[in-house]
Amino acid sequence: MNNYKKTIQVLVGLFFVLVAFSSCKEVKKDNQENQSVKELVVSDTLKWSERMMLSEIQRFPKASLLDFRETPKWSYTNGLVLSAASRVYEQTNNQKIYDYIYEYADEMIDSIGTINTYKLSNQNLDMIKSGDVLLYLYSKTNEERFLKAIETLNSQMETQPKTSDGGYWHKKIYPNQMWLDGLYMAEPFHTKYALDFVEDKDKAQKIFDDVVLQFDLIQKHSRDEKSGLLFHGWDESKEQRWANKETGNSQHFWSRGMGWYGMAMVDVLDFLPENHPGRERIITYLNQFAEAITAVQHETGLWYQVLDQGDREGNYLEATGTSMFTYAFAKGVRKGYLDKKYLAVAEKGYQGLLDNLISIEDNGVVNLNKCCGVAGLGGNPYRDGSFEYYMNEIIRSNDPKGTGPFIMASLELNR
Template sequence: MTYLNRLIPVLFGIFFISVSVSCKNSETEKDQAMAETETKVVSDSLKWSERMMLSEMERFPEASKLDFRDKPKWSYTNGLVLKAAKEVYEKTGKQQYYDYLYAYADTMITDQGAIRTYKLSDQNLDMLNSGNVLLYLYPKTKEERFLEALKTLRSQIDTQPRTSDGGFWHKKRYTHQMWLDGLYMAEPFYAHYTQMFSDGETAKKAYDDIVHQFDLIQEHSLDQETGLLYHGWDESREQKWTNKETGTSPHFWSRAMGWYGMALVDVLDYLPEDHPGREKLINYLKQFSEAVVAVQDEKSGLWYQVLDQGDREGNYLEASGSSMFVYTFAKAVSKGYISQDYQTIAEKGYQGILDNLISVEENGIVNLNEVCAVAGLGGEPYRDASFEYYVNEEIRSNDPKGTGPFILASLQLDR
């Protein structure tokens, strides 16, 4: 037998072994990839809107305990994330999102229509926001308990304490004060309820009242130089945080402006096309947009906790306000309220969130970081509305006041 003849079987054997090892390695890699996919709680093949919604549902399996609560609570943060759940459901048609939304109402509304943990006597505008969940569910389910709860919430508007010129106090215990936050908490609910249940002179009176709340905030809280609006206004000038001449708080807080922007675009969903206040609100929105863009961080596309003082030590790029601004701009562009130029601004802001504030765990869970946990005015312990106060409040990840608007912004941008 020649040397070549002896070598051929050897070479064939080596080739066979090489191919077998290669196939096994390929199968192993494929198995590993499949295993990794199967262990992911949230798939990275989904859009960011679903990825964050599923992450919220994983963090808070019970919607009544959103916002890191030990016990169920009727609160505005639930309503904010559940508005996002509603829109994700409508976009995808996936039943799990509707079920999550429904479970909140089912838990919090008794068979008789009472709202668990809610106290009408508190006259707290924050509590109206979750009423939007019931406004969505009642036409679908026709459950009388949801209607009874809605009537209770609507009755709060009739008894809410007001300033001398008709502005809602933010809460009964925050006497003579209007906050930007309150426009979001009350007015979209008020407008949607009116559209659904009122007509004729009753409806006109309600719509006029809603527009009047925006008029008053513009009158009392607007800074003519920057176009930004101060967080709060105290008619009585009694609060330590108030400017004794103007009644305003001293700073422009990112999330307060975010609440206000979202209030404008959401109320316009329900204000009749022929209402004389409609054009006024759109003009307020245009003014708002110009002012907010002027303080956008050029490098990151984000916005600072104290909007106009980005170069001051301690200030930081904050997630909830940034998400709210992106949502407001993207929705306002899609509705034709503001120039198409703002689409680019919204997309820059959104990319800034992805690049700087989003992190993803190995199992696919998505986190939104650098969210101001809470900020308010007065109260106990006293919140003095100083720059130091705003930048030193707790910062945490996945606060629903950030995740909810992030989902809404993602939906508007189809991301």
């Protein structure tokens, strides 16, 4: 009987040990789950715009090193991402994002307004883009050094070399050439500068006219009448190896080139006065653009690197152009420039990005994959604008020329 009692006592004791062990495991599991939530550096409860912006800050803790740089540089990619950042900040009041923007300007503009690494003599339209950041910060801070730097960038616009009919050369090293990229790099800045800082009405009007002229000329020289798409570059001299000897155009319709152009139109319209006669022309160009771009959208919602050659071997569905088109369509509809049917095109493009090109790290950091790293025309080594050229440029994740427009598209669609 005593042995029976002892056996019962041992079994009861074992039962309580097992219960205690099981409880400890549950507590440990709960603690591990809580720990994994705490380890998220980017919360998955935020909207996509803030998630991507905070992911960019995680990837590039200094905004001067955006675009995978090892040393600080004044460049257009910084201006693109930080312009997107300013819009996220206005929505969220996340101080970390404002500080990120300010620290770039603080690092790159010295006490007397000199822009670090910038050379006016290069006459490079790309360098105007980060001026958008200064316009934003000056409105917040009234720091004189930011105004001085703004004036320097405007002085470049006043002296930029031009084609015979008034189109800005893309860079001094690319004489007689207009690229689609240049309209986004320079015209939103130039228009807002005239609106905010030029008190003489005639001078301001001259700038507005000049801005509209750039769109008129790129339509005249670069638009393909058959498809409605625009060629990446135009060489007035027709001397470049990449240029068609009759038209001066490059060979292909590059996705991001047209993306820059679409964003340029919707952003310039923010600042071009309502009564300016060129305003309706730009809206017409935007509608022609939307029709042409919609016609080459893939069934996934994405767009190809070379827009009209999706069936050609090597071509791929690309993230930066897709993000830009999505932003331009969504904003164009919201502002009333485009028919509401294009909102569905934007939504399809955005869903295509989420389904196919977005990935998320264990720590919550968001990646945008399949970005064309860079593409241009001419230069050294020479870029011939061939199909093979566009296919062989580097493809990488989280290129700022994709993440910036993705953030802006996310804001427009309120996703």
